[in-house]
Amino acid sequence: MSGHATYQPQSPFMKWMERRLPIASLVYSSFIAYPTPRNLNYWWTFGGILTFMLGVQILTGVVLAMHYTPHVDYAFNSVEGIMRDVNYGWLLRYMHANGAAFFFVAVYAHIARGMYYGSYKEPREVLWILGVILFLLMVATGFMGYVLPWGQMSFWAATVITNLFSAIPAVGNSIVTWLWGGYAVGNPTLNRFYSLHYLLPFVIAGVVVLHIWALHMVGQNNPTGVEPKTEKDTVAFTPYATVKDAFFVGLFCLVFAYFIFYIPNYLGHSDNYIPANPSQTPTHIVPEWYYLPFYAILRGIPSKLLGVTALAGSIVVLAFLPWLDTSPVRSANYRPLYRQFLFIFFACVIGLGYLGSQEPTGGYVIAARILTAYYFAFFFIILPLLGLFETTKPLPNSISESVLREGVPIGASAPPPGGRG
Amino acid sequence: MKIRHSIILGLTLATALTAGATLAAAQEADAPPRQHWSFSGPFGTYDPAQLQRGFKIYREVCSNCHSLKLLSFRNLADPDGPAFTEAQAAAIAATFQVTDGPNDQGQMFQRPGKISDTFPPPFPNDQAARAALGGKLPPDMSDLAKARSYEWGFPWFVIDAFTMYQEDGPDYIHAILNGYTDPPAGFALPPGGQYNKYFPGHAIGMPKPLSDGQVEYTDGTATTVDQYGRDVAAFLMWAAEPKLDARKRLGFQVMIFLIVFSGLLYFTKKKVWYAVLHDPELEKPRAPTEYKS
Numbered sequence: 052m053s054g055h056a057t058y059q060p061q062s063p064f065m066k067w068m069e070r071r072l073p074i075a076s077l078v079y080s081s082f083i084a085y086p087t088p089r090n091l092n093y094w095w096t097f098g099g100i101l102t103f104m105l106g107v108q109i110l111t112g113v114v115l116a117m118h119y120t121p122h123v124d125y126a127f128n129s130v131e132g133i134m135r136d137v138n139y140g141w142l143l144r145y146m147h148a149n150g151a152a153f154f155f156v157a158v159y160a161h162i163a164r165g166m167y168y169g170s171y172k173e174p175r176e177v178l179w180i181l182g183v184i185l186f187l188l189m190v191a192t193g194f195m196g197y198v199l200p201w202g203q204m205s206f207w208a209a210t211v212i213t214n215l216f217s218a219i220p221a222v223g224n225s226i227v228t229w230l231w232g233g234y235a236v237g238n239p240t241l242n243r244f245y246s247l248h249y250l251l252p253f254v255i256a257g258v259v260v261l262h263i264w265a266l267h268m269v270g271q272n273n274p275t276g277v278e279p280k281t282e283k284d285t286v287a288f289t290p291y292a293t294v295k296d297a298f299f300v301g302l303f304c305l306v307f308a309y310f311i312f313y314i315p316n317y318l319g320h321s322d323n324y325i326p327a328n329p330s331q332t333p334t335h336i337v338p339e340w341y342y343l344p345f346y347a348i349l350r351g352i353p354s355k356l357l358g359v360t361a362l363a364g365s366i367v368v369l370a371f372l373p374w375l376d377t378s379p380v381r382s383a384n385y386r387p388l389y390r391q392f393l394f395i396f397f398a399c400v401i402g403l404g405y406l407g408s409q410e411p412t413g414g415y416v417i418a419a420r421i422l423t424a425y426y427f428a429f430f431f432i433i434l435p436l437l438g439l440f441e442t443t444k445p446l447p448n449s450i451s452e453s454v455l456r457e458g459v460p461i462g463a464s465a466p467p468p469g470g471r472g
Numbered sequence: 473m474k475i476r477h478s479i480i481l482g483l484t485l486a487t488a489l490t491a492g493a494t495l496a497a498a499q500e501a502d503a504p505p506r507q508h509w510s511f512s513g514p515f516g517t518y519d520p521a522q523l524q525r526g527f528k529i530y531r532e533v534c535s536n537c538h539s540l541k542l543l544s545f546r547n548l549a550d551p552d553g554p555a556f557t558e559a560q561a562a563a564i565a566a567t568f569q570v571t572d573g574p575n576d577q578g579q580m581f582q583r584p585g586k587i588s589d590t591f592p593p594p595f596p597n598d599q600a601a602r603a604a605l606g607g608k609l610p611p612d613m614s615d616l617a618k619a620r621s622y623e624w625g626f627p628w629f630v631i632d633a634f635t636m637y638q639e640d641g642p643d644y645i646h647a648i649l650n651g652y653t654d655p656p657a658g659f660a661l662p663p664g665g666q667y668n669k670y671f672p673g674h675a676i677g678m679p680k681p682l683s684d685g686q687v688e689y690t691d692g693t694a695t696t697v698d699q700y701g702r703d704v705a706a707f708l709m710w711a712a713e714p715k716l717d718a719r720k721r722l723g724f725q726v727m728i729f730l731i732v733f734s735g736l737l738y739f740t741k742k743k744v745w746y747a748v749l750h751d752p753e754l755e756k757p758r759a760p761t762e763y764k765s
Contacts, residue, residue: 089748131542131615134715141715142722286748294741301734308730312723313514313636316618321641324619324712325611334672405626 057084081267086285087292088273090450094164095271097157099296100303104154105259109252111147115140119199121245123238126201127326145315151193152318153307155341158186166372167393169381170272176373178265183370185258190342190366192251195244197339202323207336209236209244215349218359235329275453276381277446284450335410343407344400348426350411351419361423368430375430377438385444389437396429502669504622504647507702509639511709514724517717518710520555521691526707527554529687529700534613537605537678539593542614543711546587552717553710562587606664608677617641617705617712641712642705644670649701652680 058079060066065075118137120129133140162182165171171179198209213230217223232239270279279285286292310317318340322333338346348365352358368375383390399422406419447453510519527548530540545565548556556564565585570592573580585592595601602609611619621640624632631637647670655667655674665675682700689695693703710716 128542135542135547141719145719283751290744291748294737294744298734298737298741301730301737305727305730305734308723308726312719312726314633314638315719316638317633321619321621324615 081263081288082293083287083289085267085288086279086282087271087288088279088450089284089286089291090273090275090454091271091292091295092274093295093299094160094167095273095292096296096299097161097164098266099292100157100300101154101161102259103300103303104150104157105252105255108147108150108154109256111143111150112249112252115143115147116249119245121199121242123201123241123327126199126241130200142311145311147196149307149310149315149318151196152339152341153303153310154189155193157303158189159341162186162369163397165272166396167383167390168272168274169276169376169378169383171373172276172376172379172381173373174269175265175272178262178269179373180370181258181262181265183366185255185262186369187366188251188255188258192248192255193339193341195248195251198241198244199248200323201241201327203325203327203331203333204320204323204336206236206327206329207333208338209240211336212338213240215355215359215362218356220356272381273450274382274384275447275450276385277448277450277453280449281451337408340404340408343405344403345407347403347407347419348423350407351416351423361427365426368427372430372434376434377436378441378443379438380443380446385446386437386441387444388441389434392429392433392437395425399425399429501622501672501674502647502651503624504640504643504670506637506643507639507646507705509642509706509709511706511716512639513636514720516720518553518706520553522703522706523554523710524556525689525691525693526703526705526710528689529682529704530613530707532687533681534704535591535594537594537601537610538613539595539610540591540613540711541593542590542612544588544590545585547714549587550714553714554707558587565589568592606677608664610678613708613711615712617645617709619712620644639709642709645705645708646698646701648676649682649704650697 058069058073058076060069060075068074069076115133118129118133118140120126130144133144135141137143165179165182194208194212198205213227213236216226216230219226228234230240231237232243273279320337337343345362345365349358349362352361378386378389380386383393403419403422403426406415406422409415411419509516510522511517530538545561545568548554548564549558549561565587568585568589568591569582570585570589571580572583575581595604598609618641622644624640648668651668651670653667653669655661659667659674661667662675665677666679667674668676682697684697685695687695687700693699
């Protein structure tokens with residue numbers, strides 16, 4: 052590693068500052084000298100991409116809020132005013148709408164990476180749970196944001212999703228009335244969604260700070276799942292991770308820009324260009340693509356209460372992943388069976404996403420039920436049992452050893468699983 | 473090898489699912505034929521002459537029933553749109569009567585339209601429109617080209633992302649205007665309905681609005697329903713997405729910038745990491761005992 056491990060203030064001002072508010076040394080130790088495993092692949096850049104996307108969403112959102120009117124009679128037209136008459140309003144709005152989708156692209160890649168490399172395992176459980184909380188907050192923020200343009204899909208998505216709470220026995224209907232602020236989705240609903248949609252991103256930013264703090268306590272996982280042991284196993288965050296993240300943010304923006312400028316309405320639904328009409332239900336009510344797998348789980352189950360429980364459970368179960376997975380080996384690279392089941396799990400989530408976009412009839416419902424069964428079996432049956440029966444491949448002794456070129460003798464295999472290795 | 477198995481499994485599953493989807497889609501309205509549009513693709517722009525023709529059709533035909541509430545007369549002078557001169561736009565505005573007021577006497581009054589006015593709707597309110605048109609409300613046309621689409625299903629929704637297909641709205645509008653046929657034998661048409669093979673459910677409330685030669689063109693363009701449909705659909709696409717030209721122009725600049733910038737970052741990354749990846753210490757074979765756990 053180059054440079055100092057700790058921050059050494061040079062100028063008199065920074066020395067003065069350091070004794071009063073050591074912010075420079077916090078930044079230095081967290082984002083410059085911070086050691087990151089040398090073998091991180093590009094799947095590890097999605098954390099940086101997510102931070103970048105949160106910034107994009109907050110910046111575009113704050114400006115959009117300056118031109119938006121949260122009222123049932125004006126919301127649709129104020130969004131159209133942004134698209135037509137605000138300078139570069141079309142750009143801000145398309146960035147914000149597609150930005151939400153790309154935020155979810157990044158978070159799904161980030162979660163998939165965590166699942167593949169076992170990033171949730173000891174000692175990273177709290178880090179992982181904070182991540183699940185962030186995902187839940189994103190889901191809530193995204194949903195409320197989708198309601199704000201007050202098109203047909205906005206209105207009916209709000210109606211369908213808030214109605215889910217009516218499945219709760221005894222108090223369900225009272226909760227729904229309380230959420231609506233009335234006896235139907237209306238102006239009070241729109242107002243509170245707007246208020247919360249503005250609030251939650253800052254809550255997300257706060258939890259992101261905790262998430263990064265927890266990350267810096269335990270250090271990053273890496274593709275081998277073997278903790279760094281010597282200085283040779285790590286490189287400094289800056290410039291190594293920074294430049295790698297920056298490069299991938301650039302590539303990510305390229306795809307993001309392609310959607311904004313060339314197919315801005317590809318991910319949206321045409322019905323949301325029709326103003327909300329409480330007396331006319333759209334033919335198909337479909338959520339945004341990033342909720343489709345969960346929507347398929349909800350609709351696949353005939354009982355409303357069970358469906359809602361399964362919907363909530365499908366996300367909440369992620370928080371228990373560190374304890375459901377009983378294997379001490381982190382990375383799927385050394386777990387041949389887990390790797391198989393995990394890829395089937397990913398295919399199953401994509402399949403559920405497709406089913407969520409289709410009408411819930413006949414074969415689709417049956418397919419959705421089969422995939423839902425696998426979704427939960429993966430967590431509650433496959434993962435606990437795999438840890439007990441799976442024969443894992445030998446782990447490398449260290450990260451440096453794993454990056455040695457082929458042909459170089461590797462030496463003895465790893466110690467038996469169970470330790471922090 | 474094992475990944476390949478999973479992929480094959482996934483693909484088989486996907487194929488089985490889509491087979492069902494195709495079957496379901498076959499029972500709905502016909503797929504609108506895809507037209508060639510001047511504004512499709514990465515460098516597509518609106519054709520002002522076509523938008524002016526389309527506006528003529530809107531004005532002479534559509535505007536009798538359909539409002540265009542989100543547009544102002546000033547938009548007609550948009551150089552990325554119909555590109556009328558400001559004087560022409562003002563002259564067009566002046567041919568419309570607009571309700572204004574209240575004046576000093578507290579009365580609402582009619583006056584000729586100004587360039588800053590929005591297009592006045594054909595009916596004072598939705599109820600009046602319904603009353604005059606047999607109970608059906610003609611949709612506002614401002615966003616119509618973005619508010620209509622056709623579900624092409626798999627694999628089209630994947631292909632369309634790469635071919636930048638965003639013209640399902642205008643394709644649908646063109647198809648509807650050309651889709652009036654006699655109902656097939658045994659089709660029970662509800663009273664007041666017209667048969668249209670591209671309309672979901674086939675029974676459309678709107679009577680066939682255009683026929684050959686109905687609107688006069690001065691530039692020698694063919695006066696067929698097919699051409700009318702294309703022109704008015706292009707006009708409505710512009711009405712719904714007036715910033716399309718600007719968007720694609722800026723998009724090209726942004727893409728060039730991002731490609732160059734990412735390329736520079738790639739080479740920076742390579743240079744920064746070179747020393748780490750070619751560390752002489754790592755090239756030396758070492759016994760595993762050198763590492764402490």
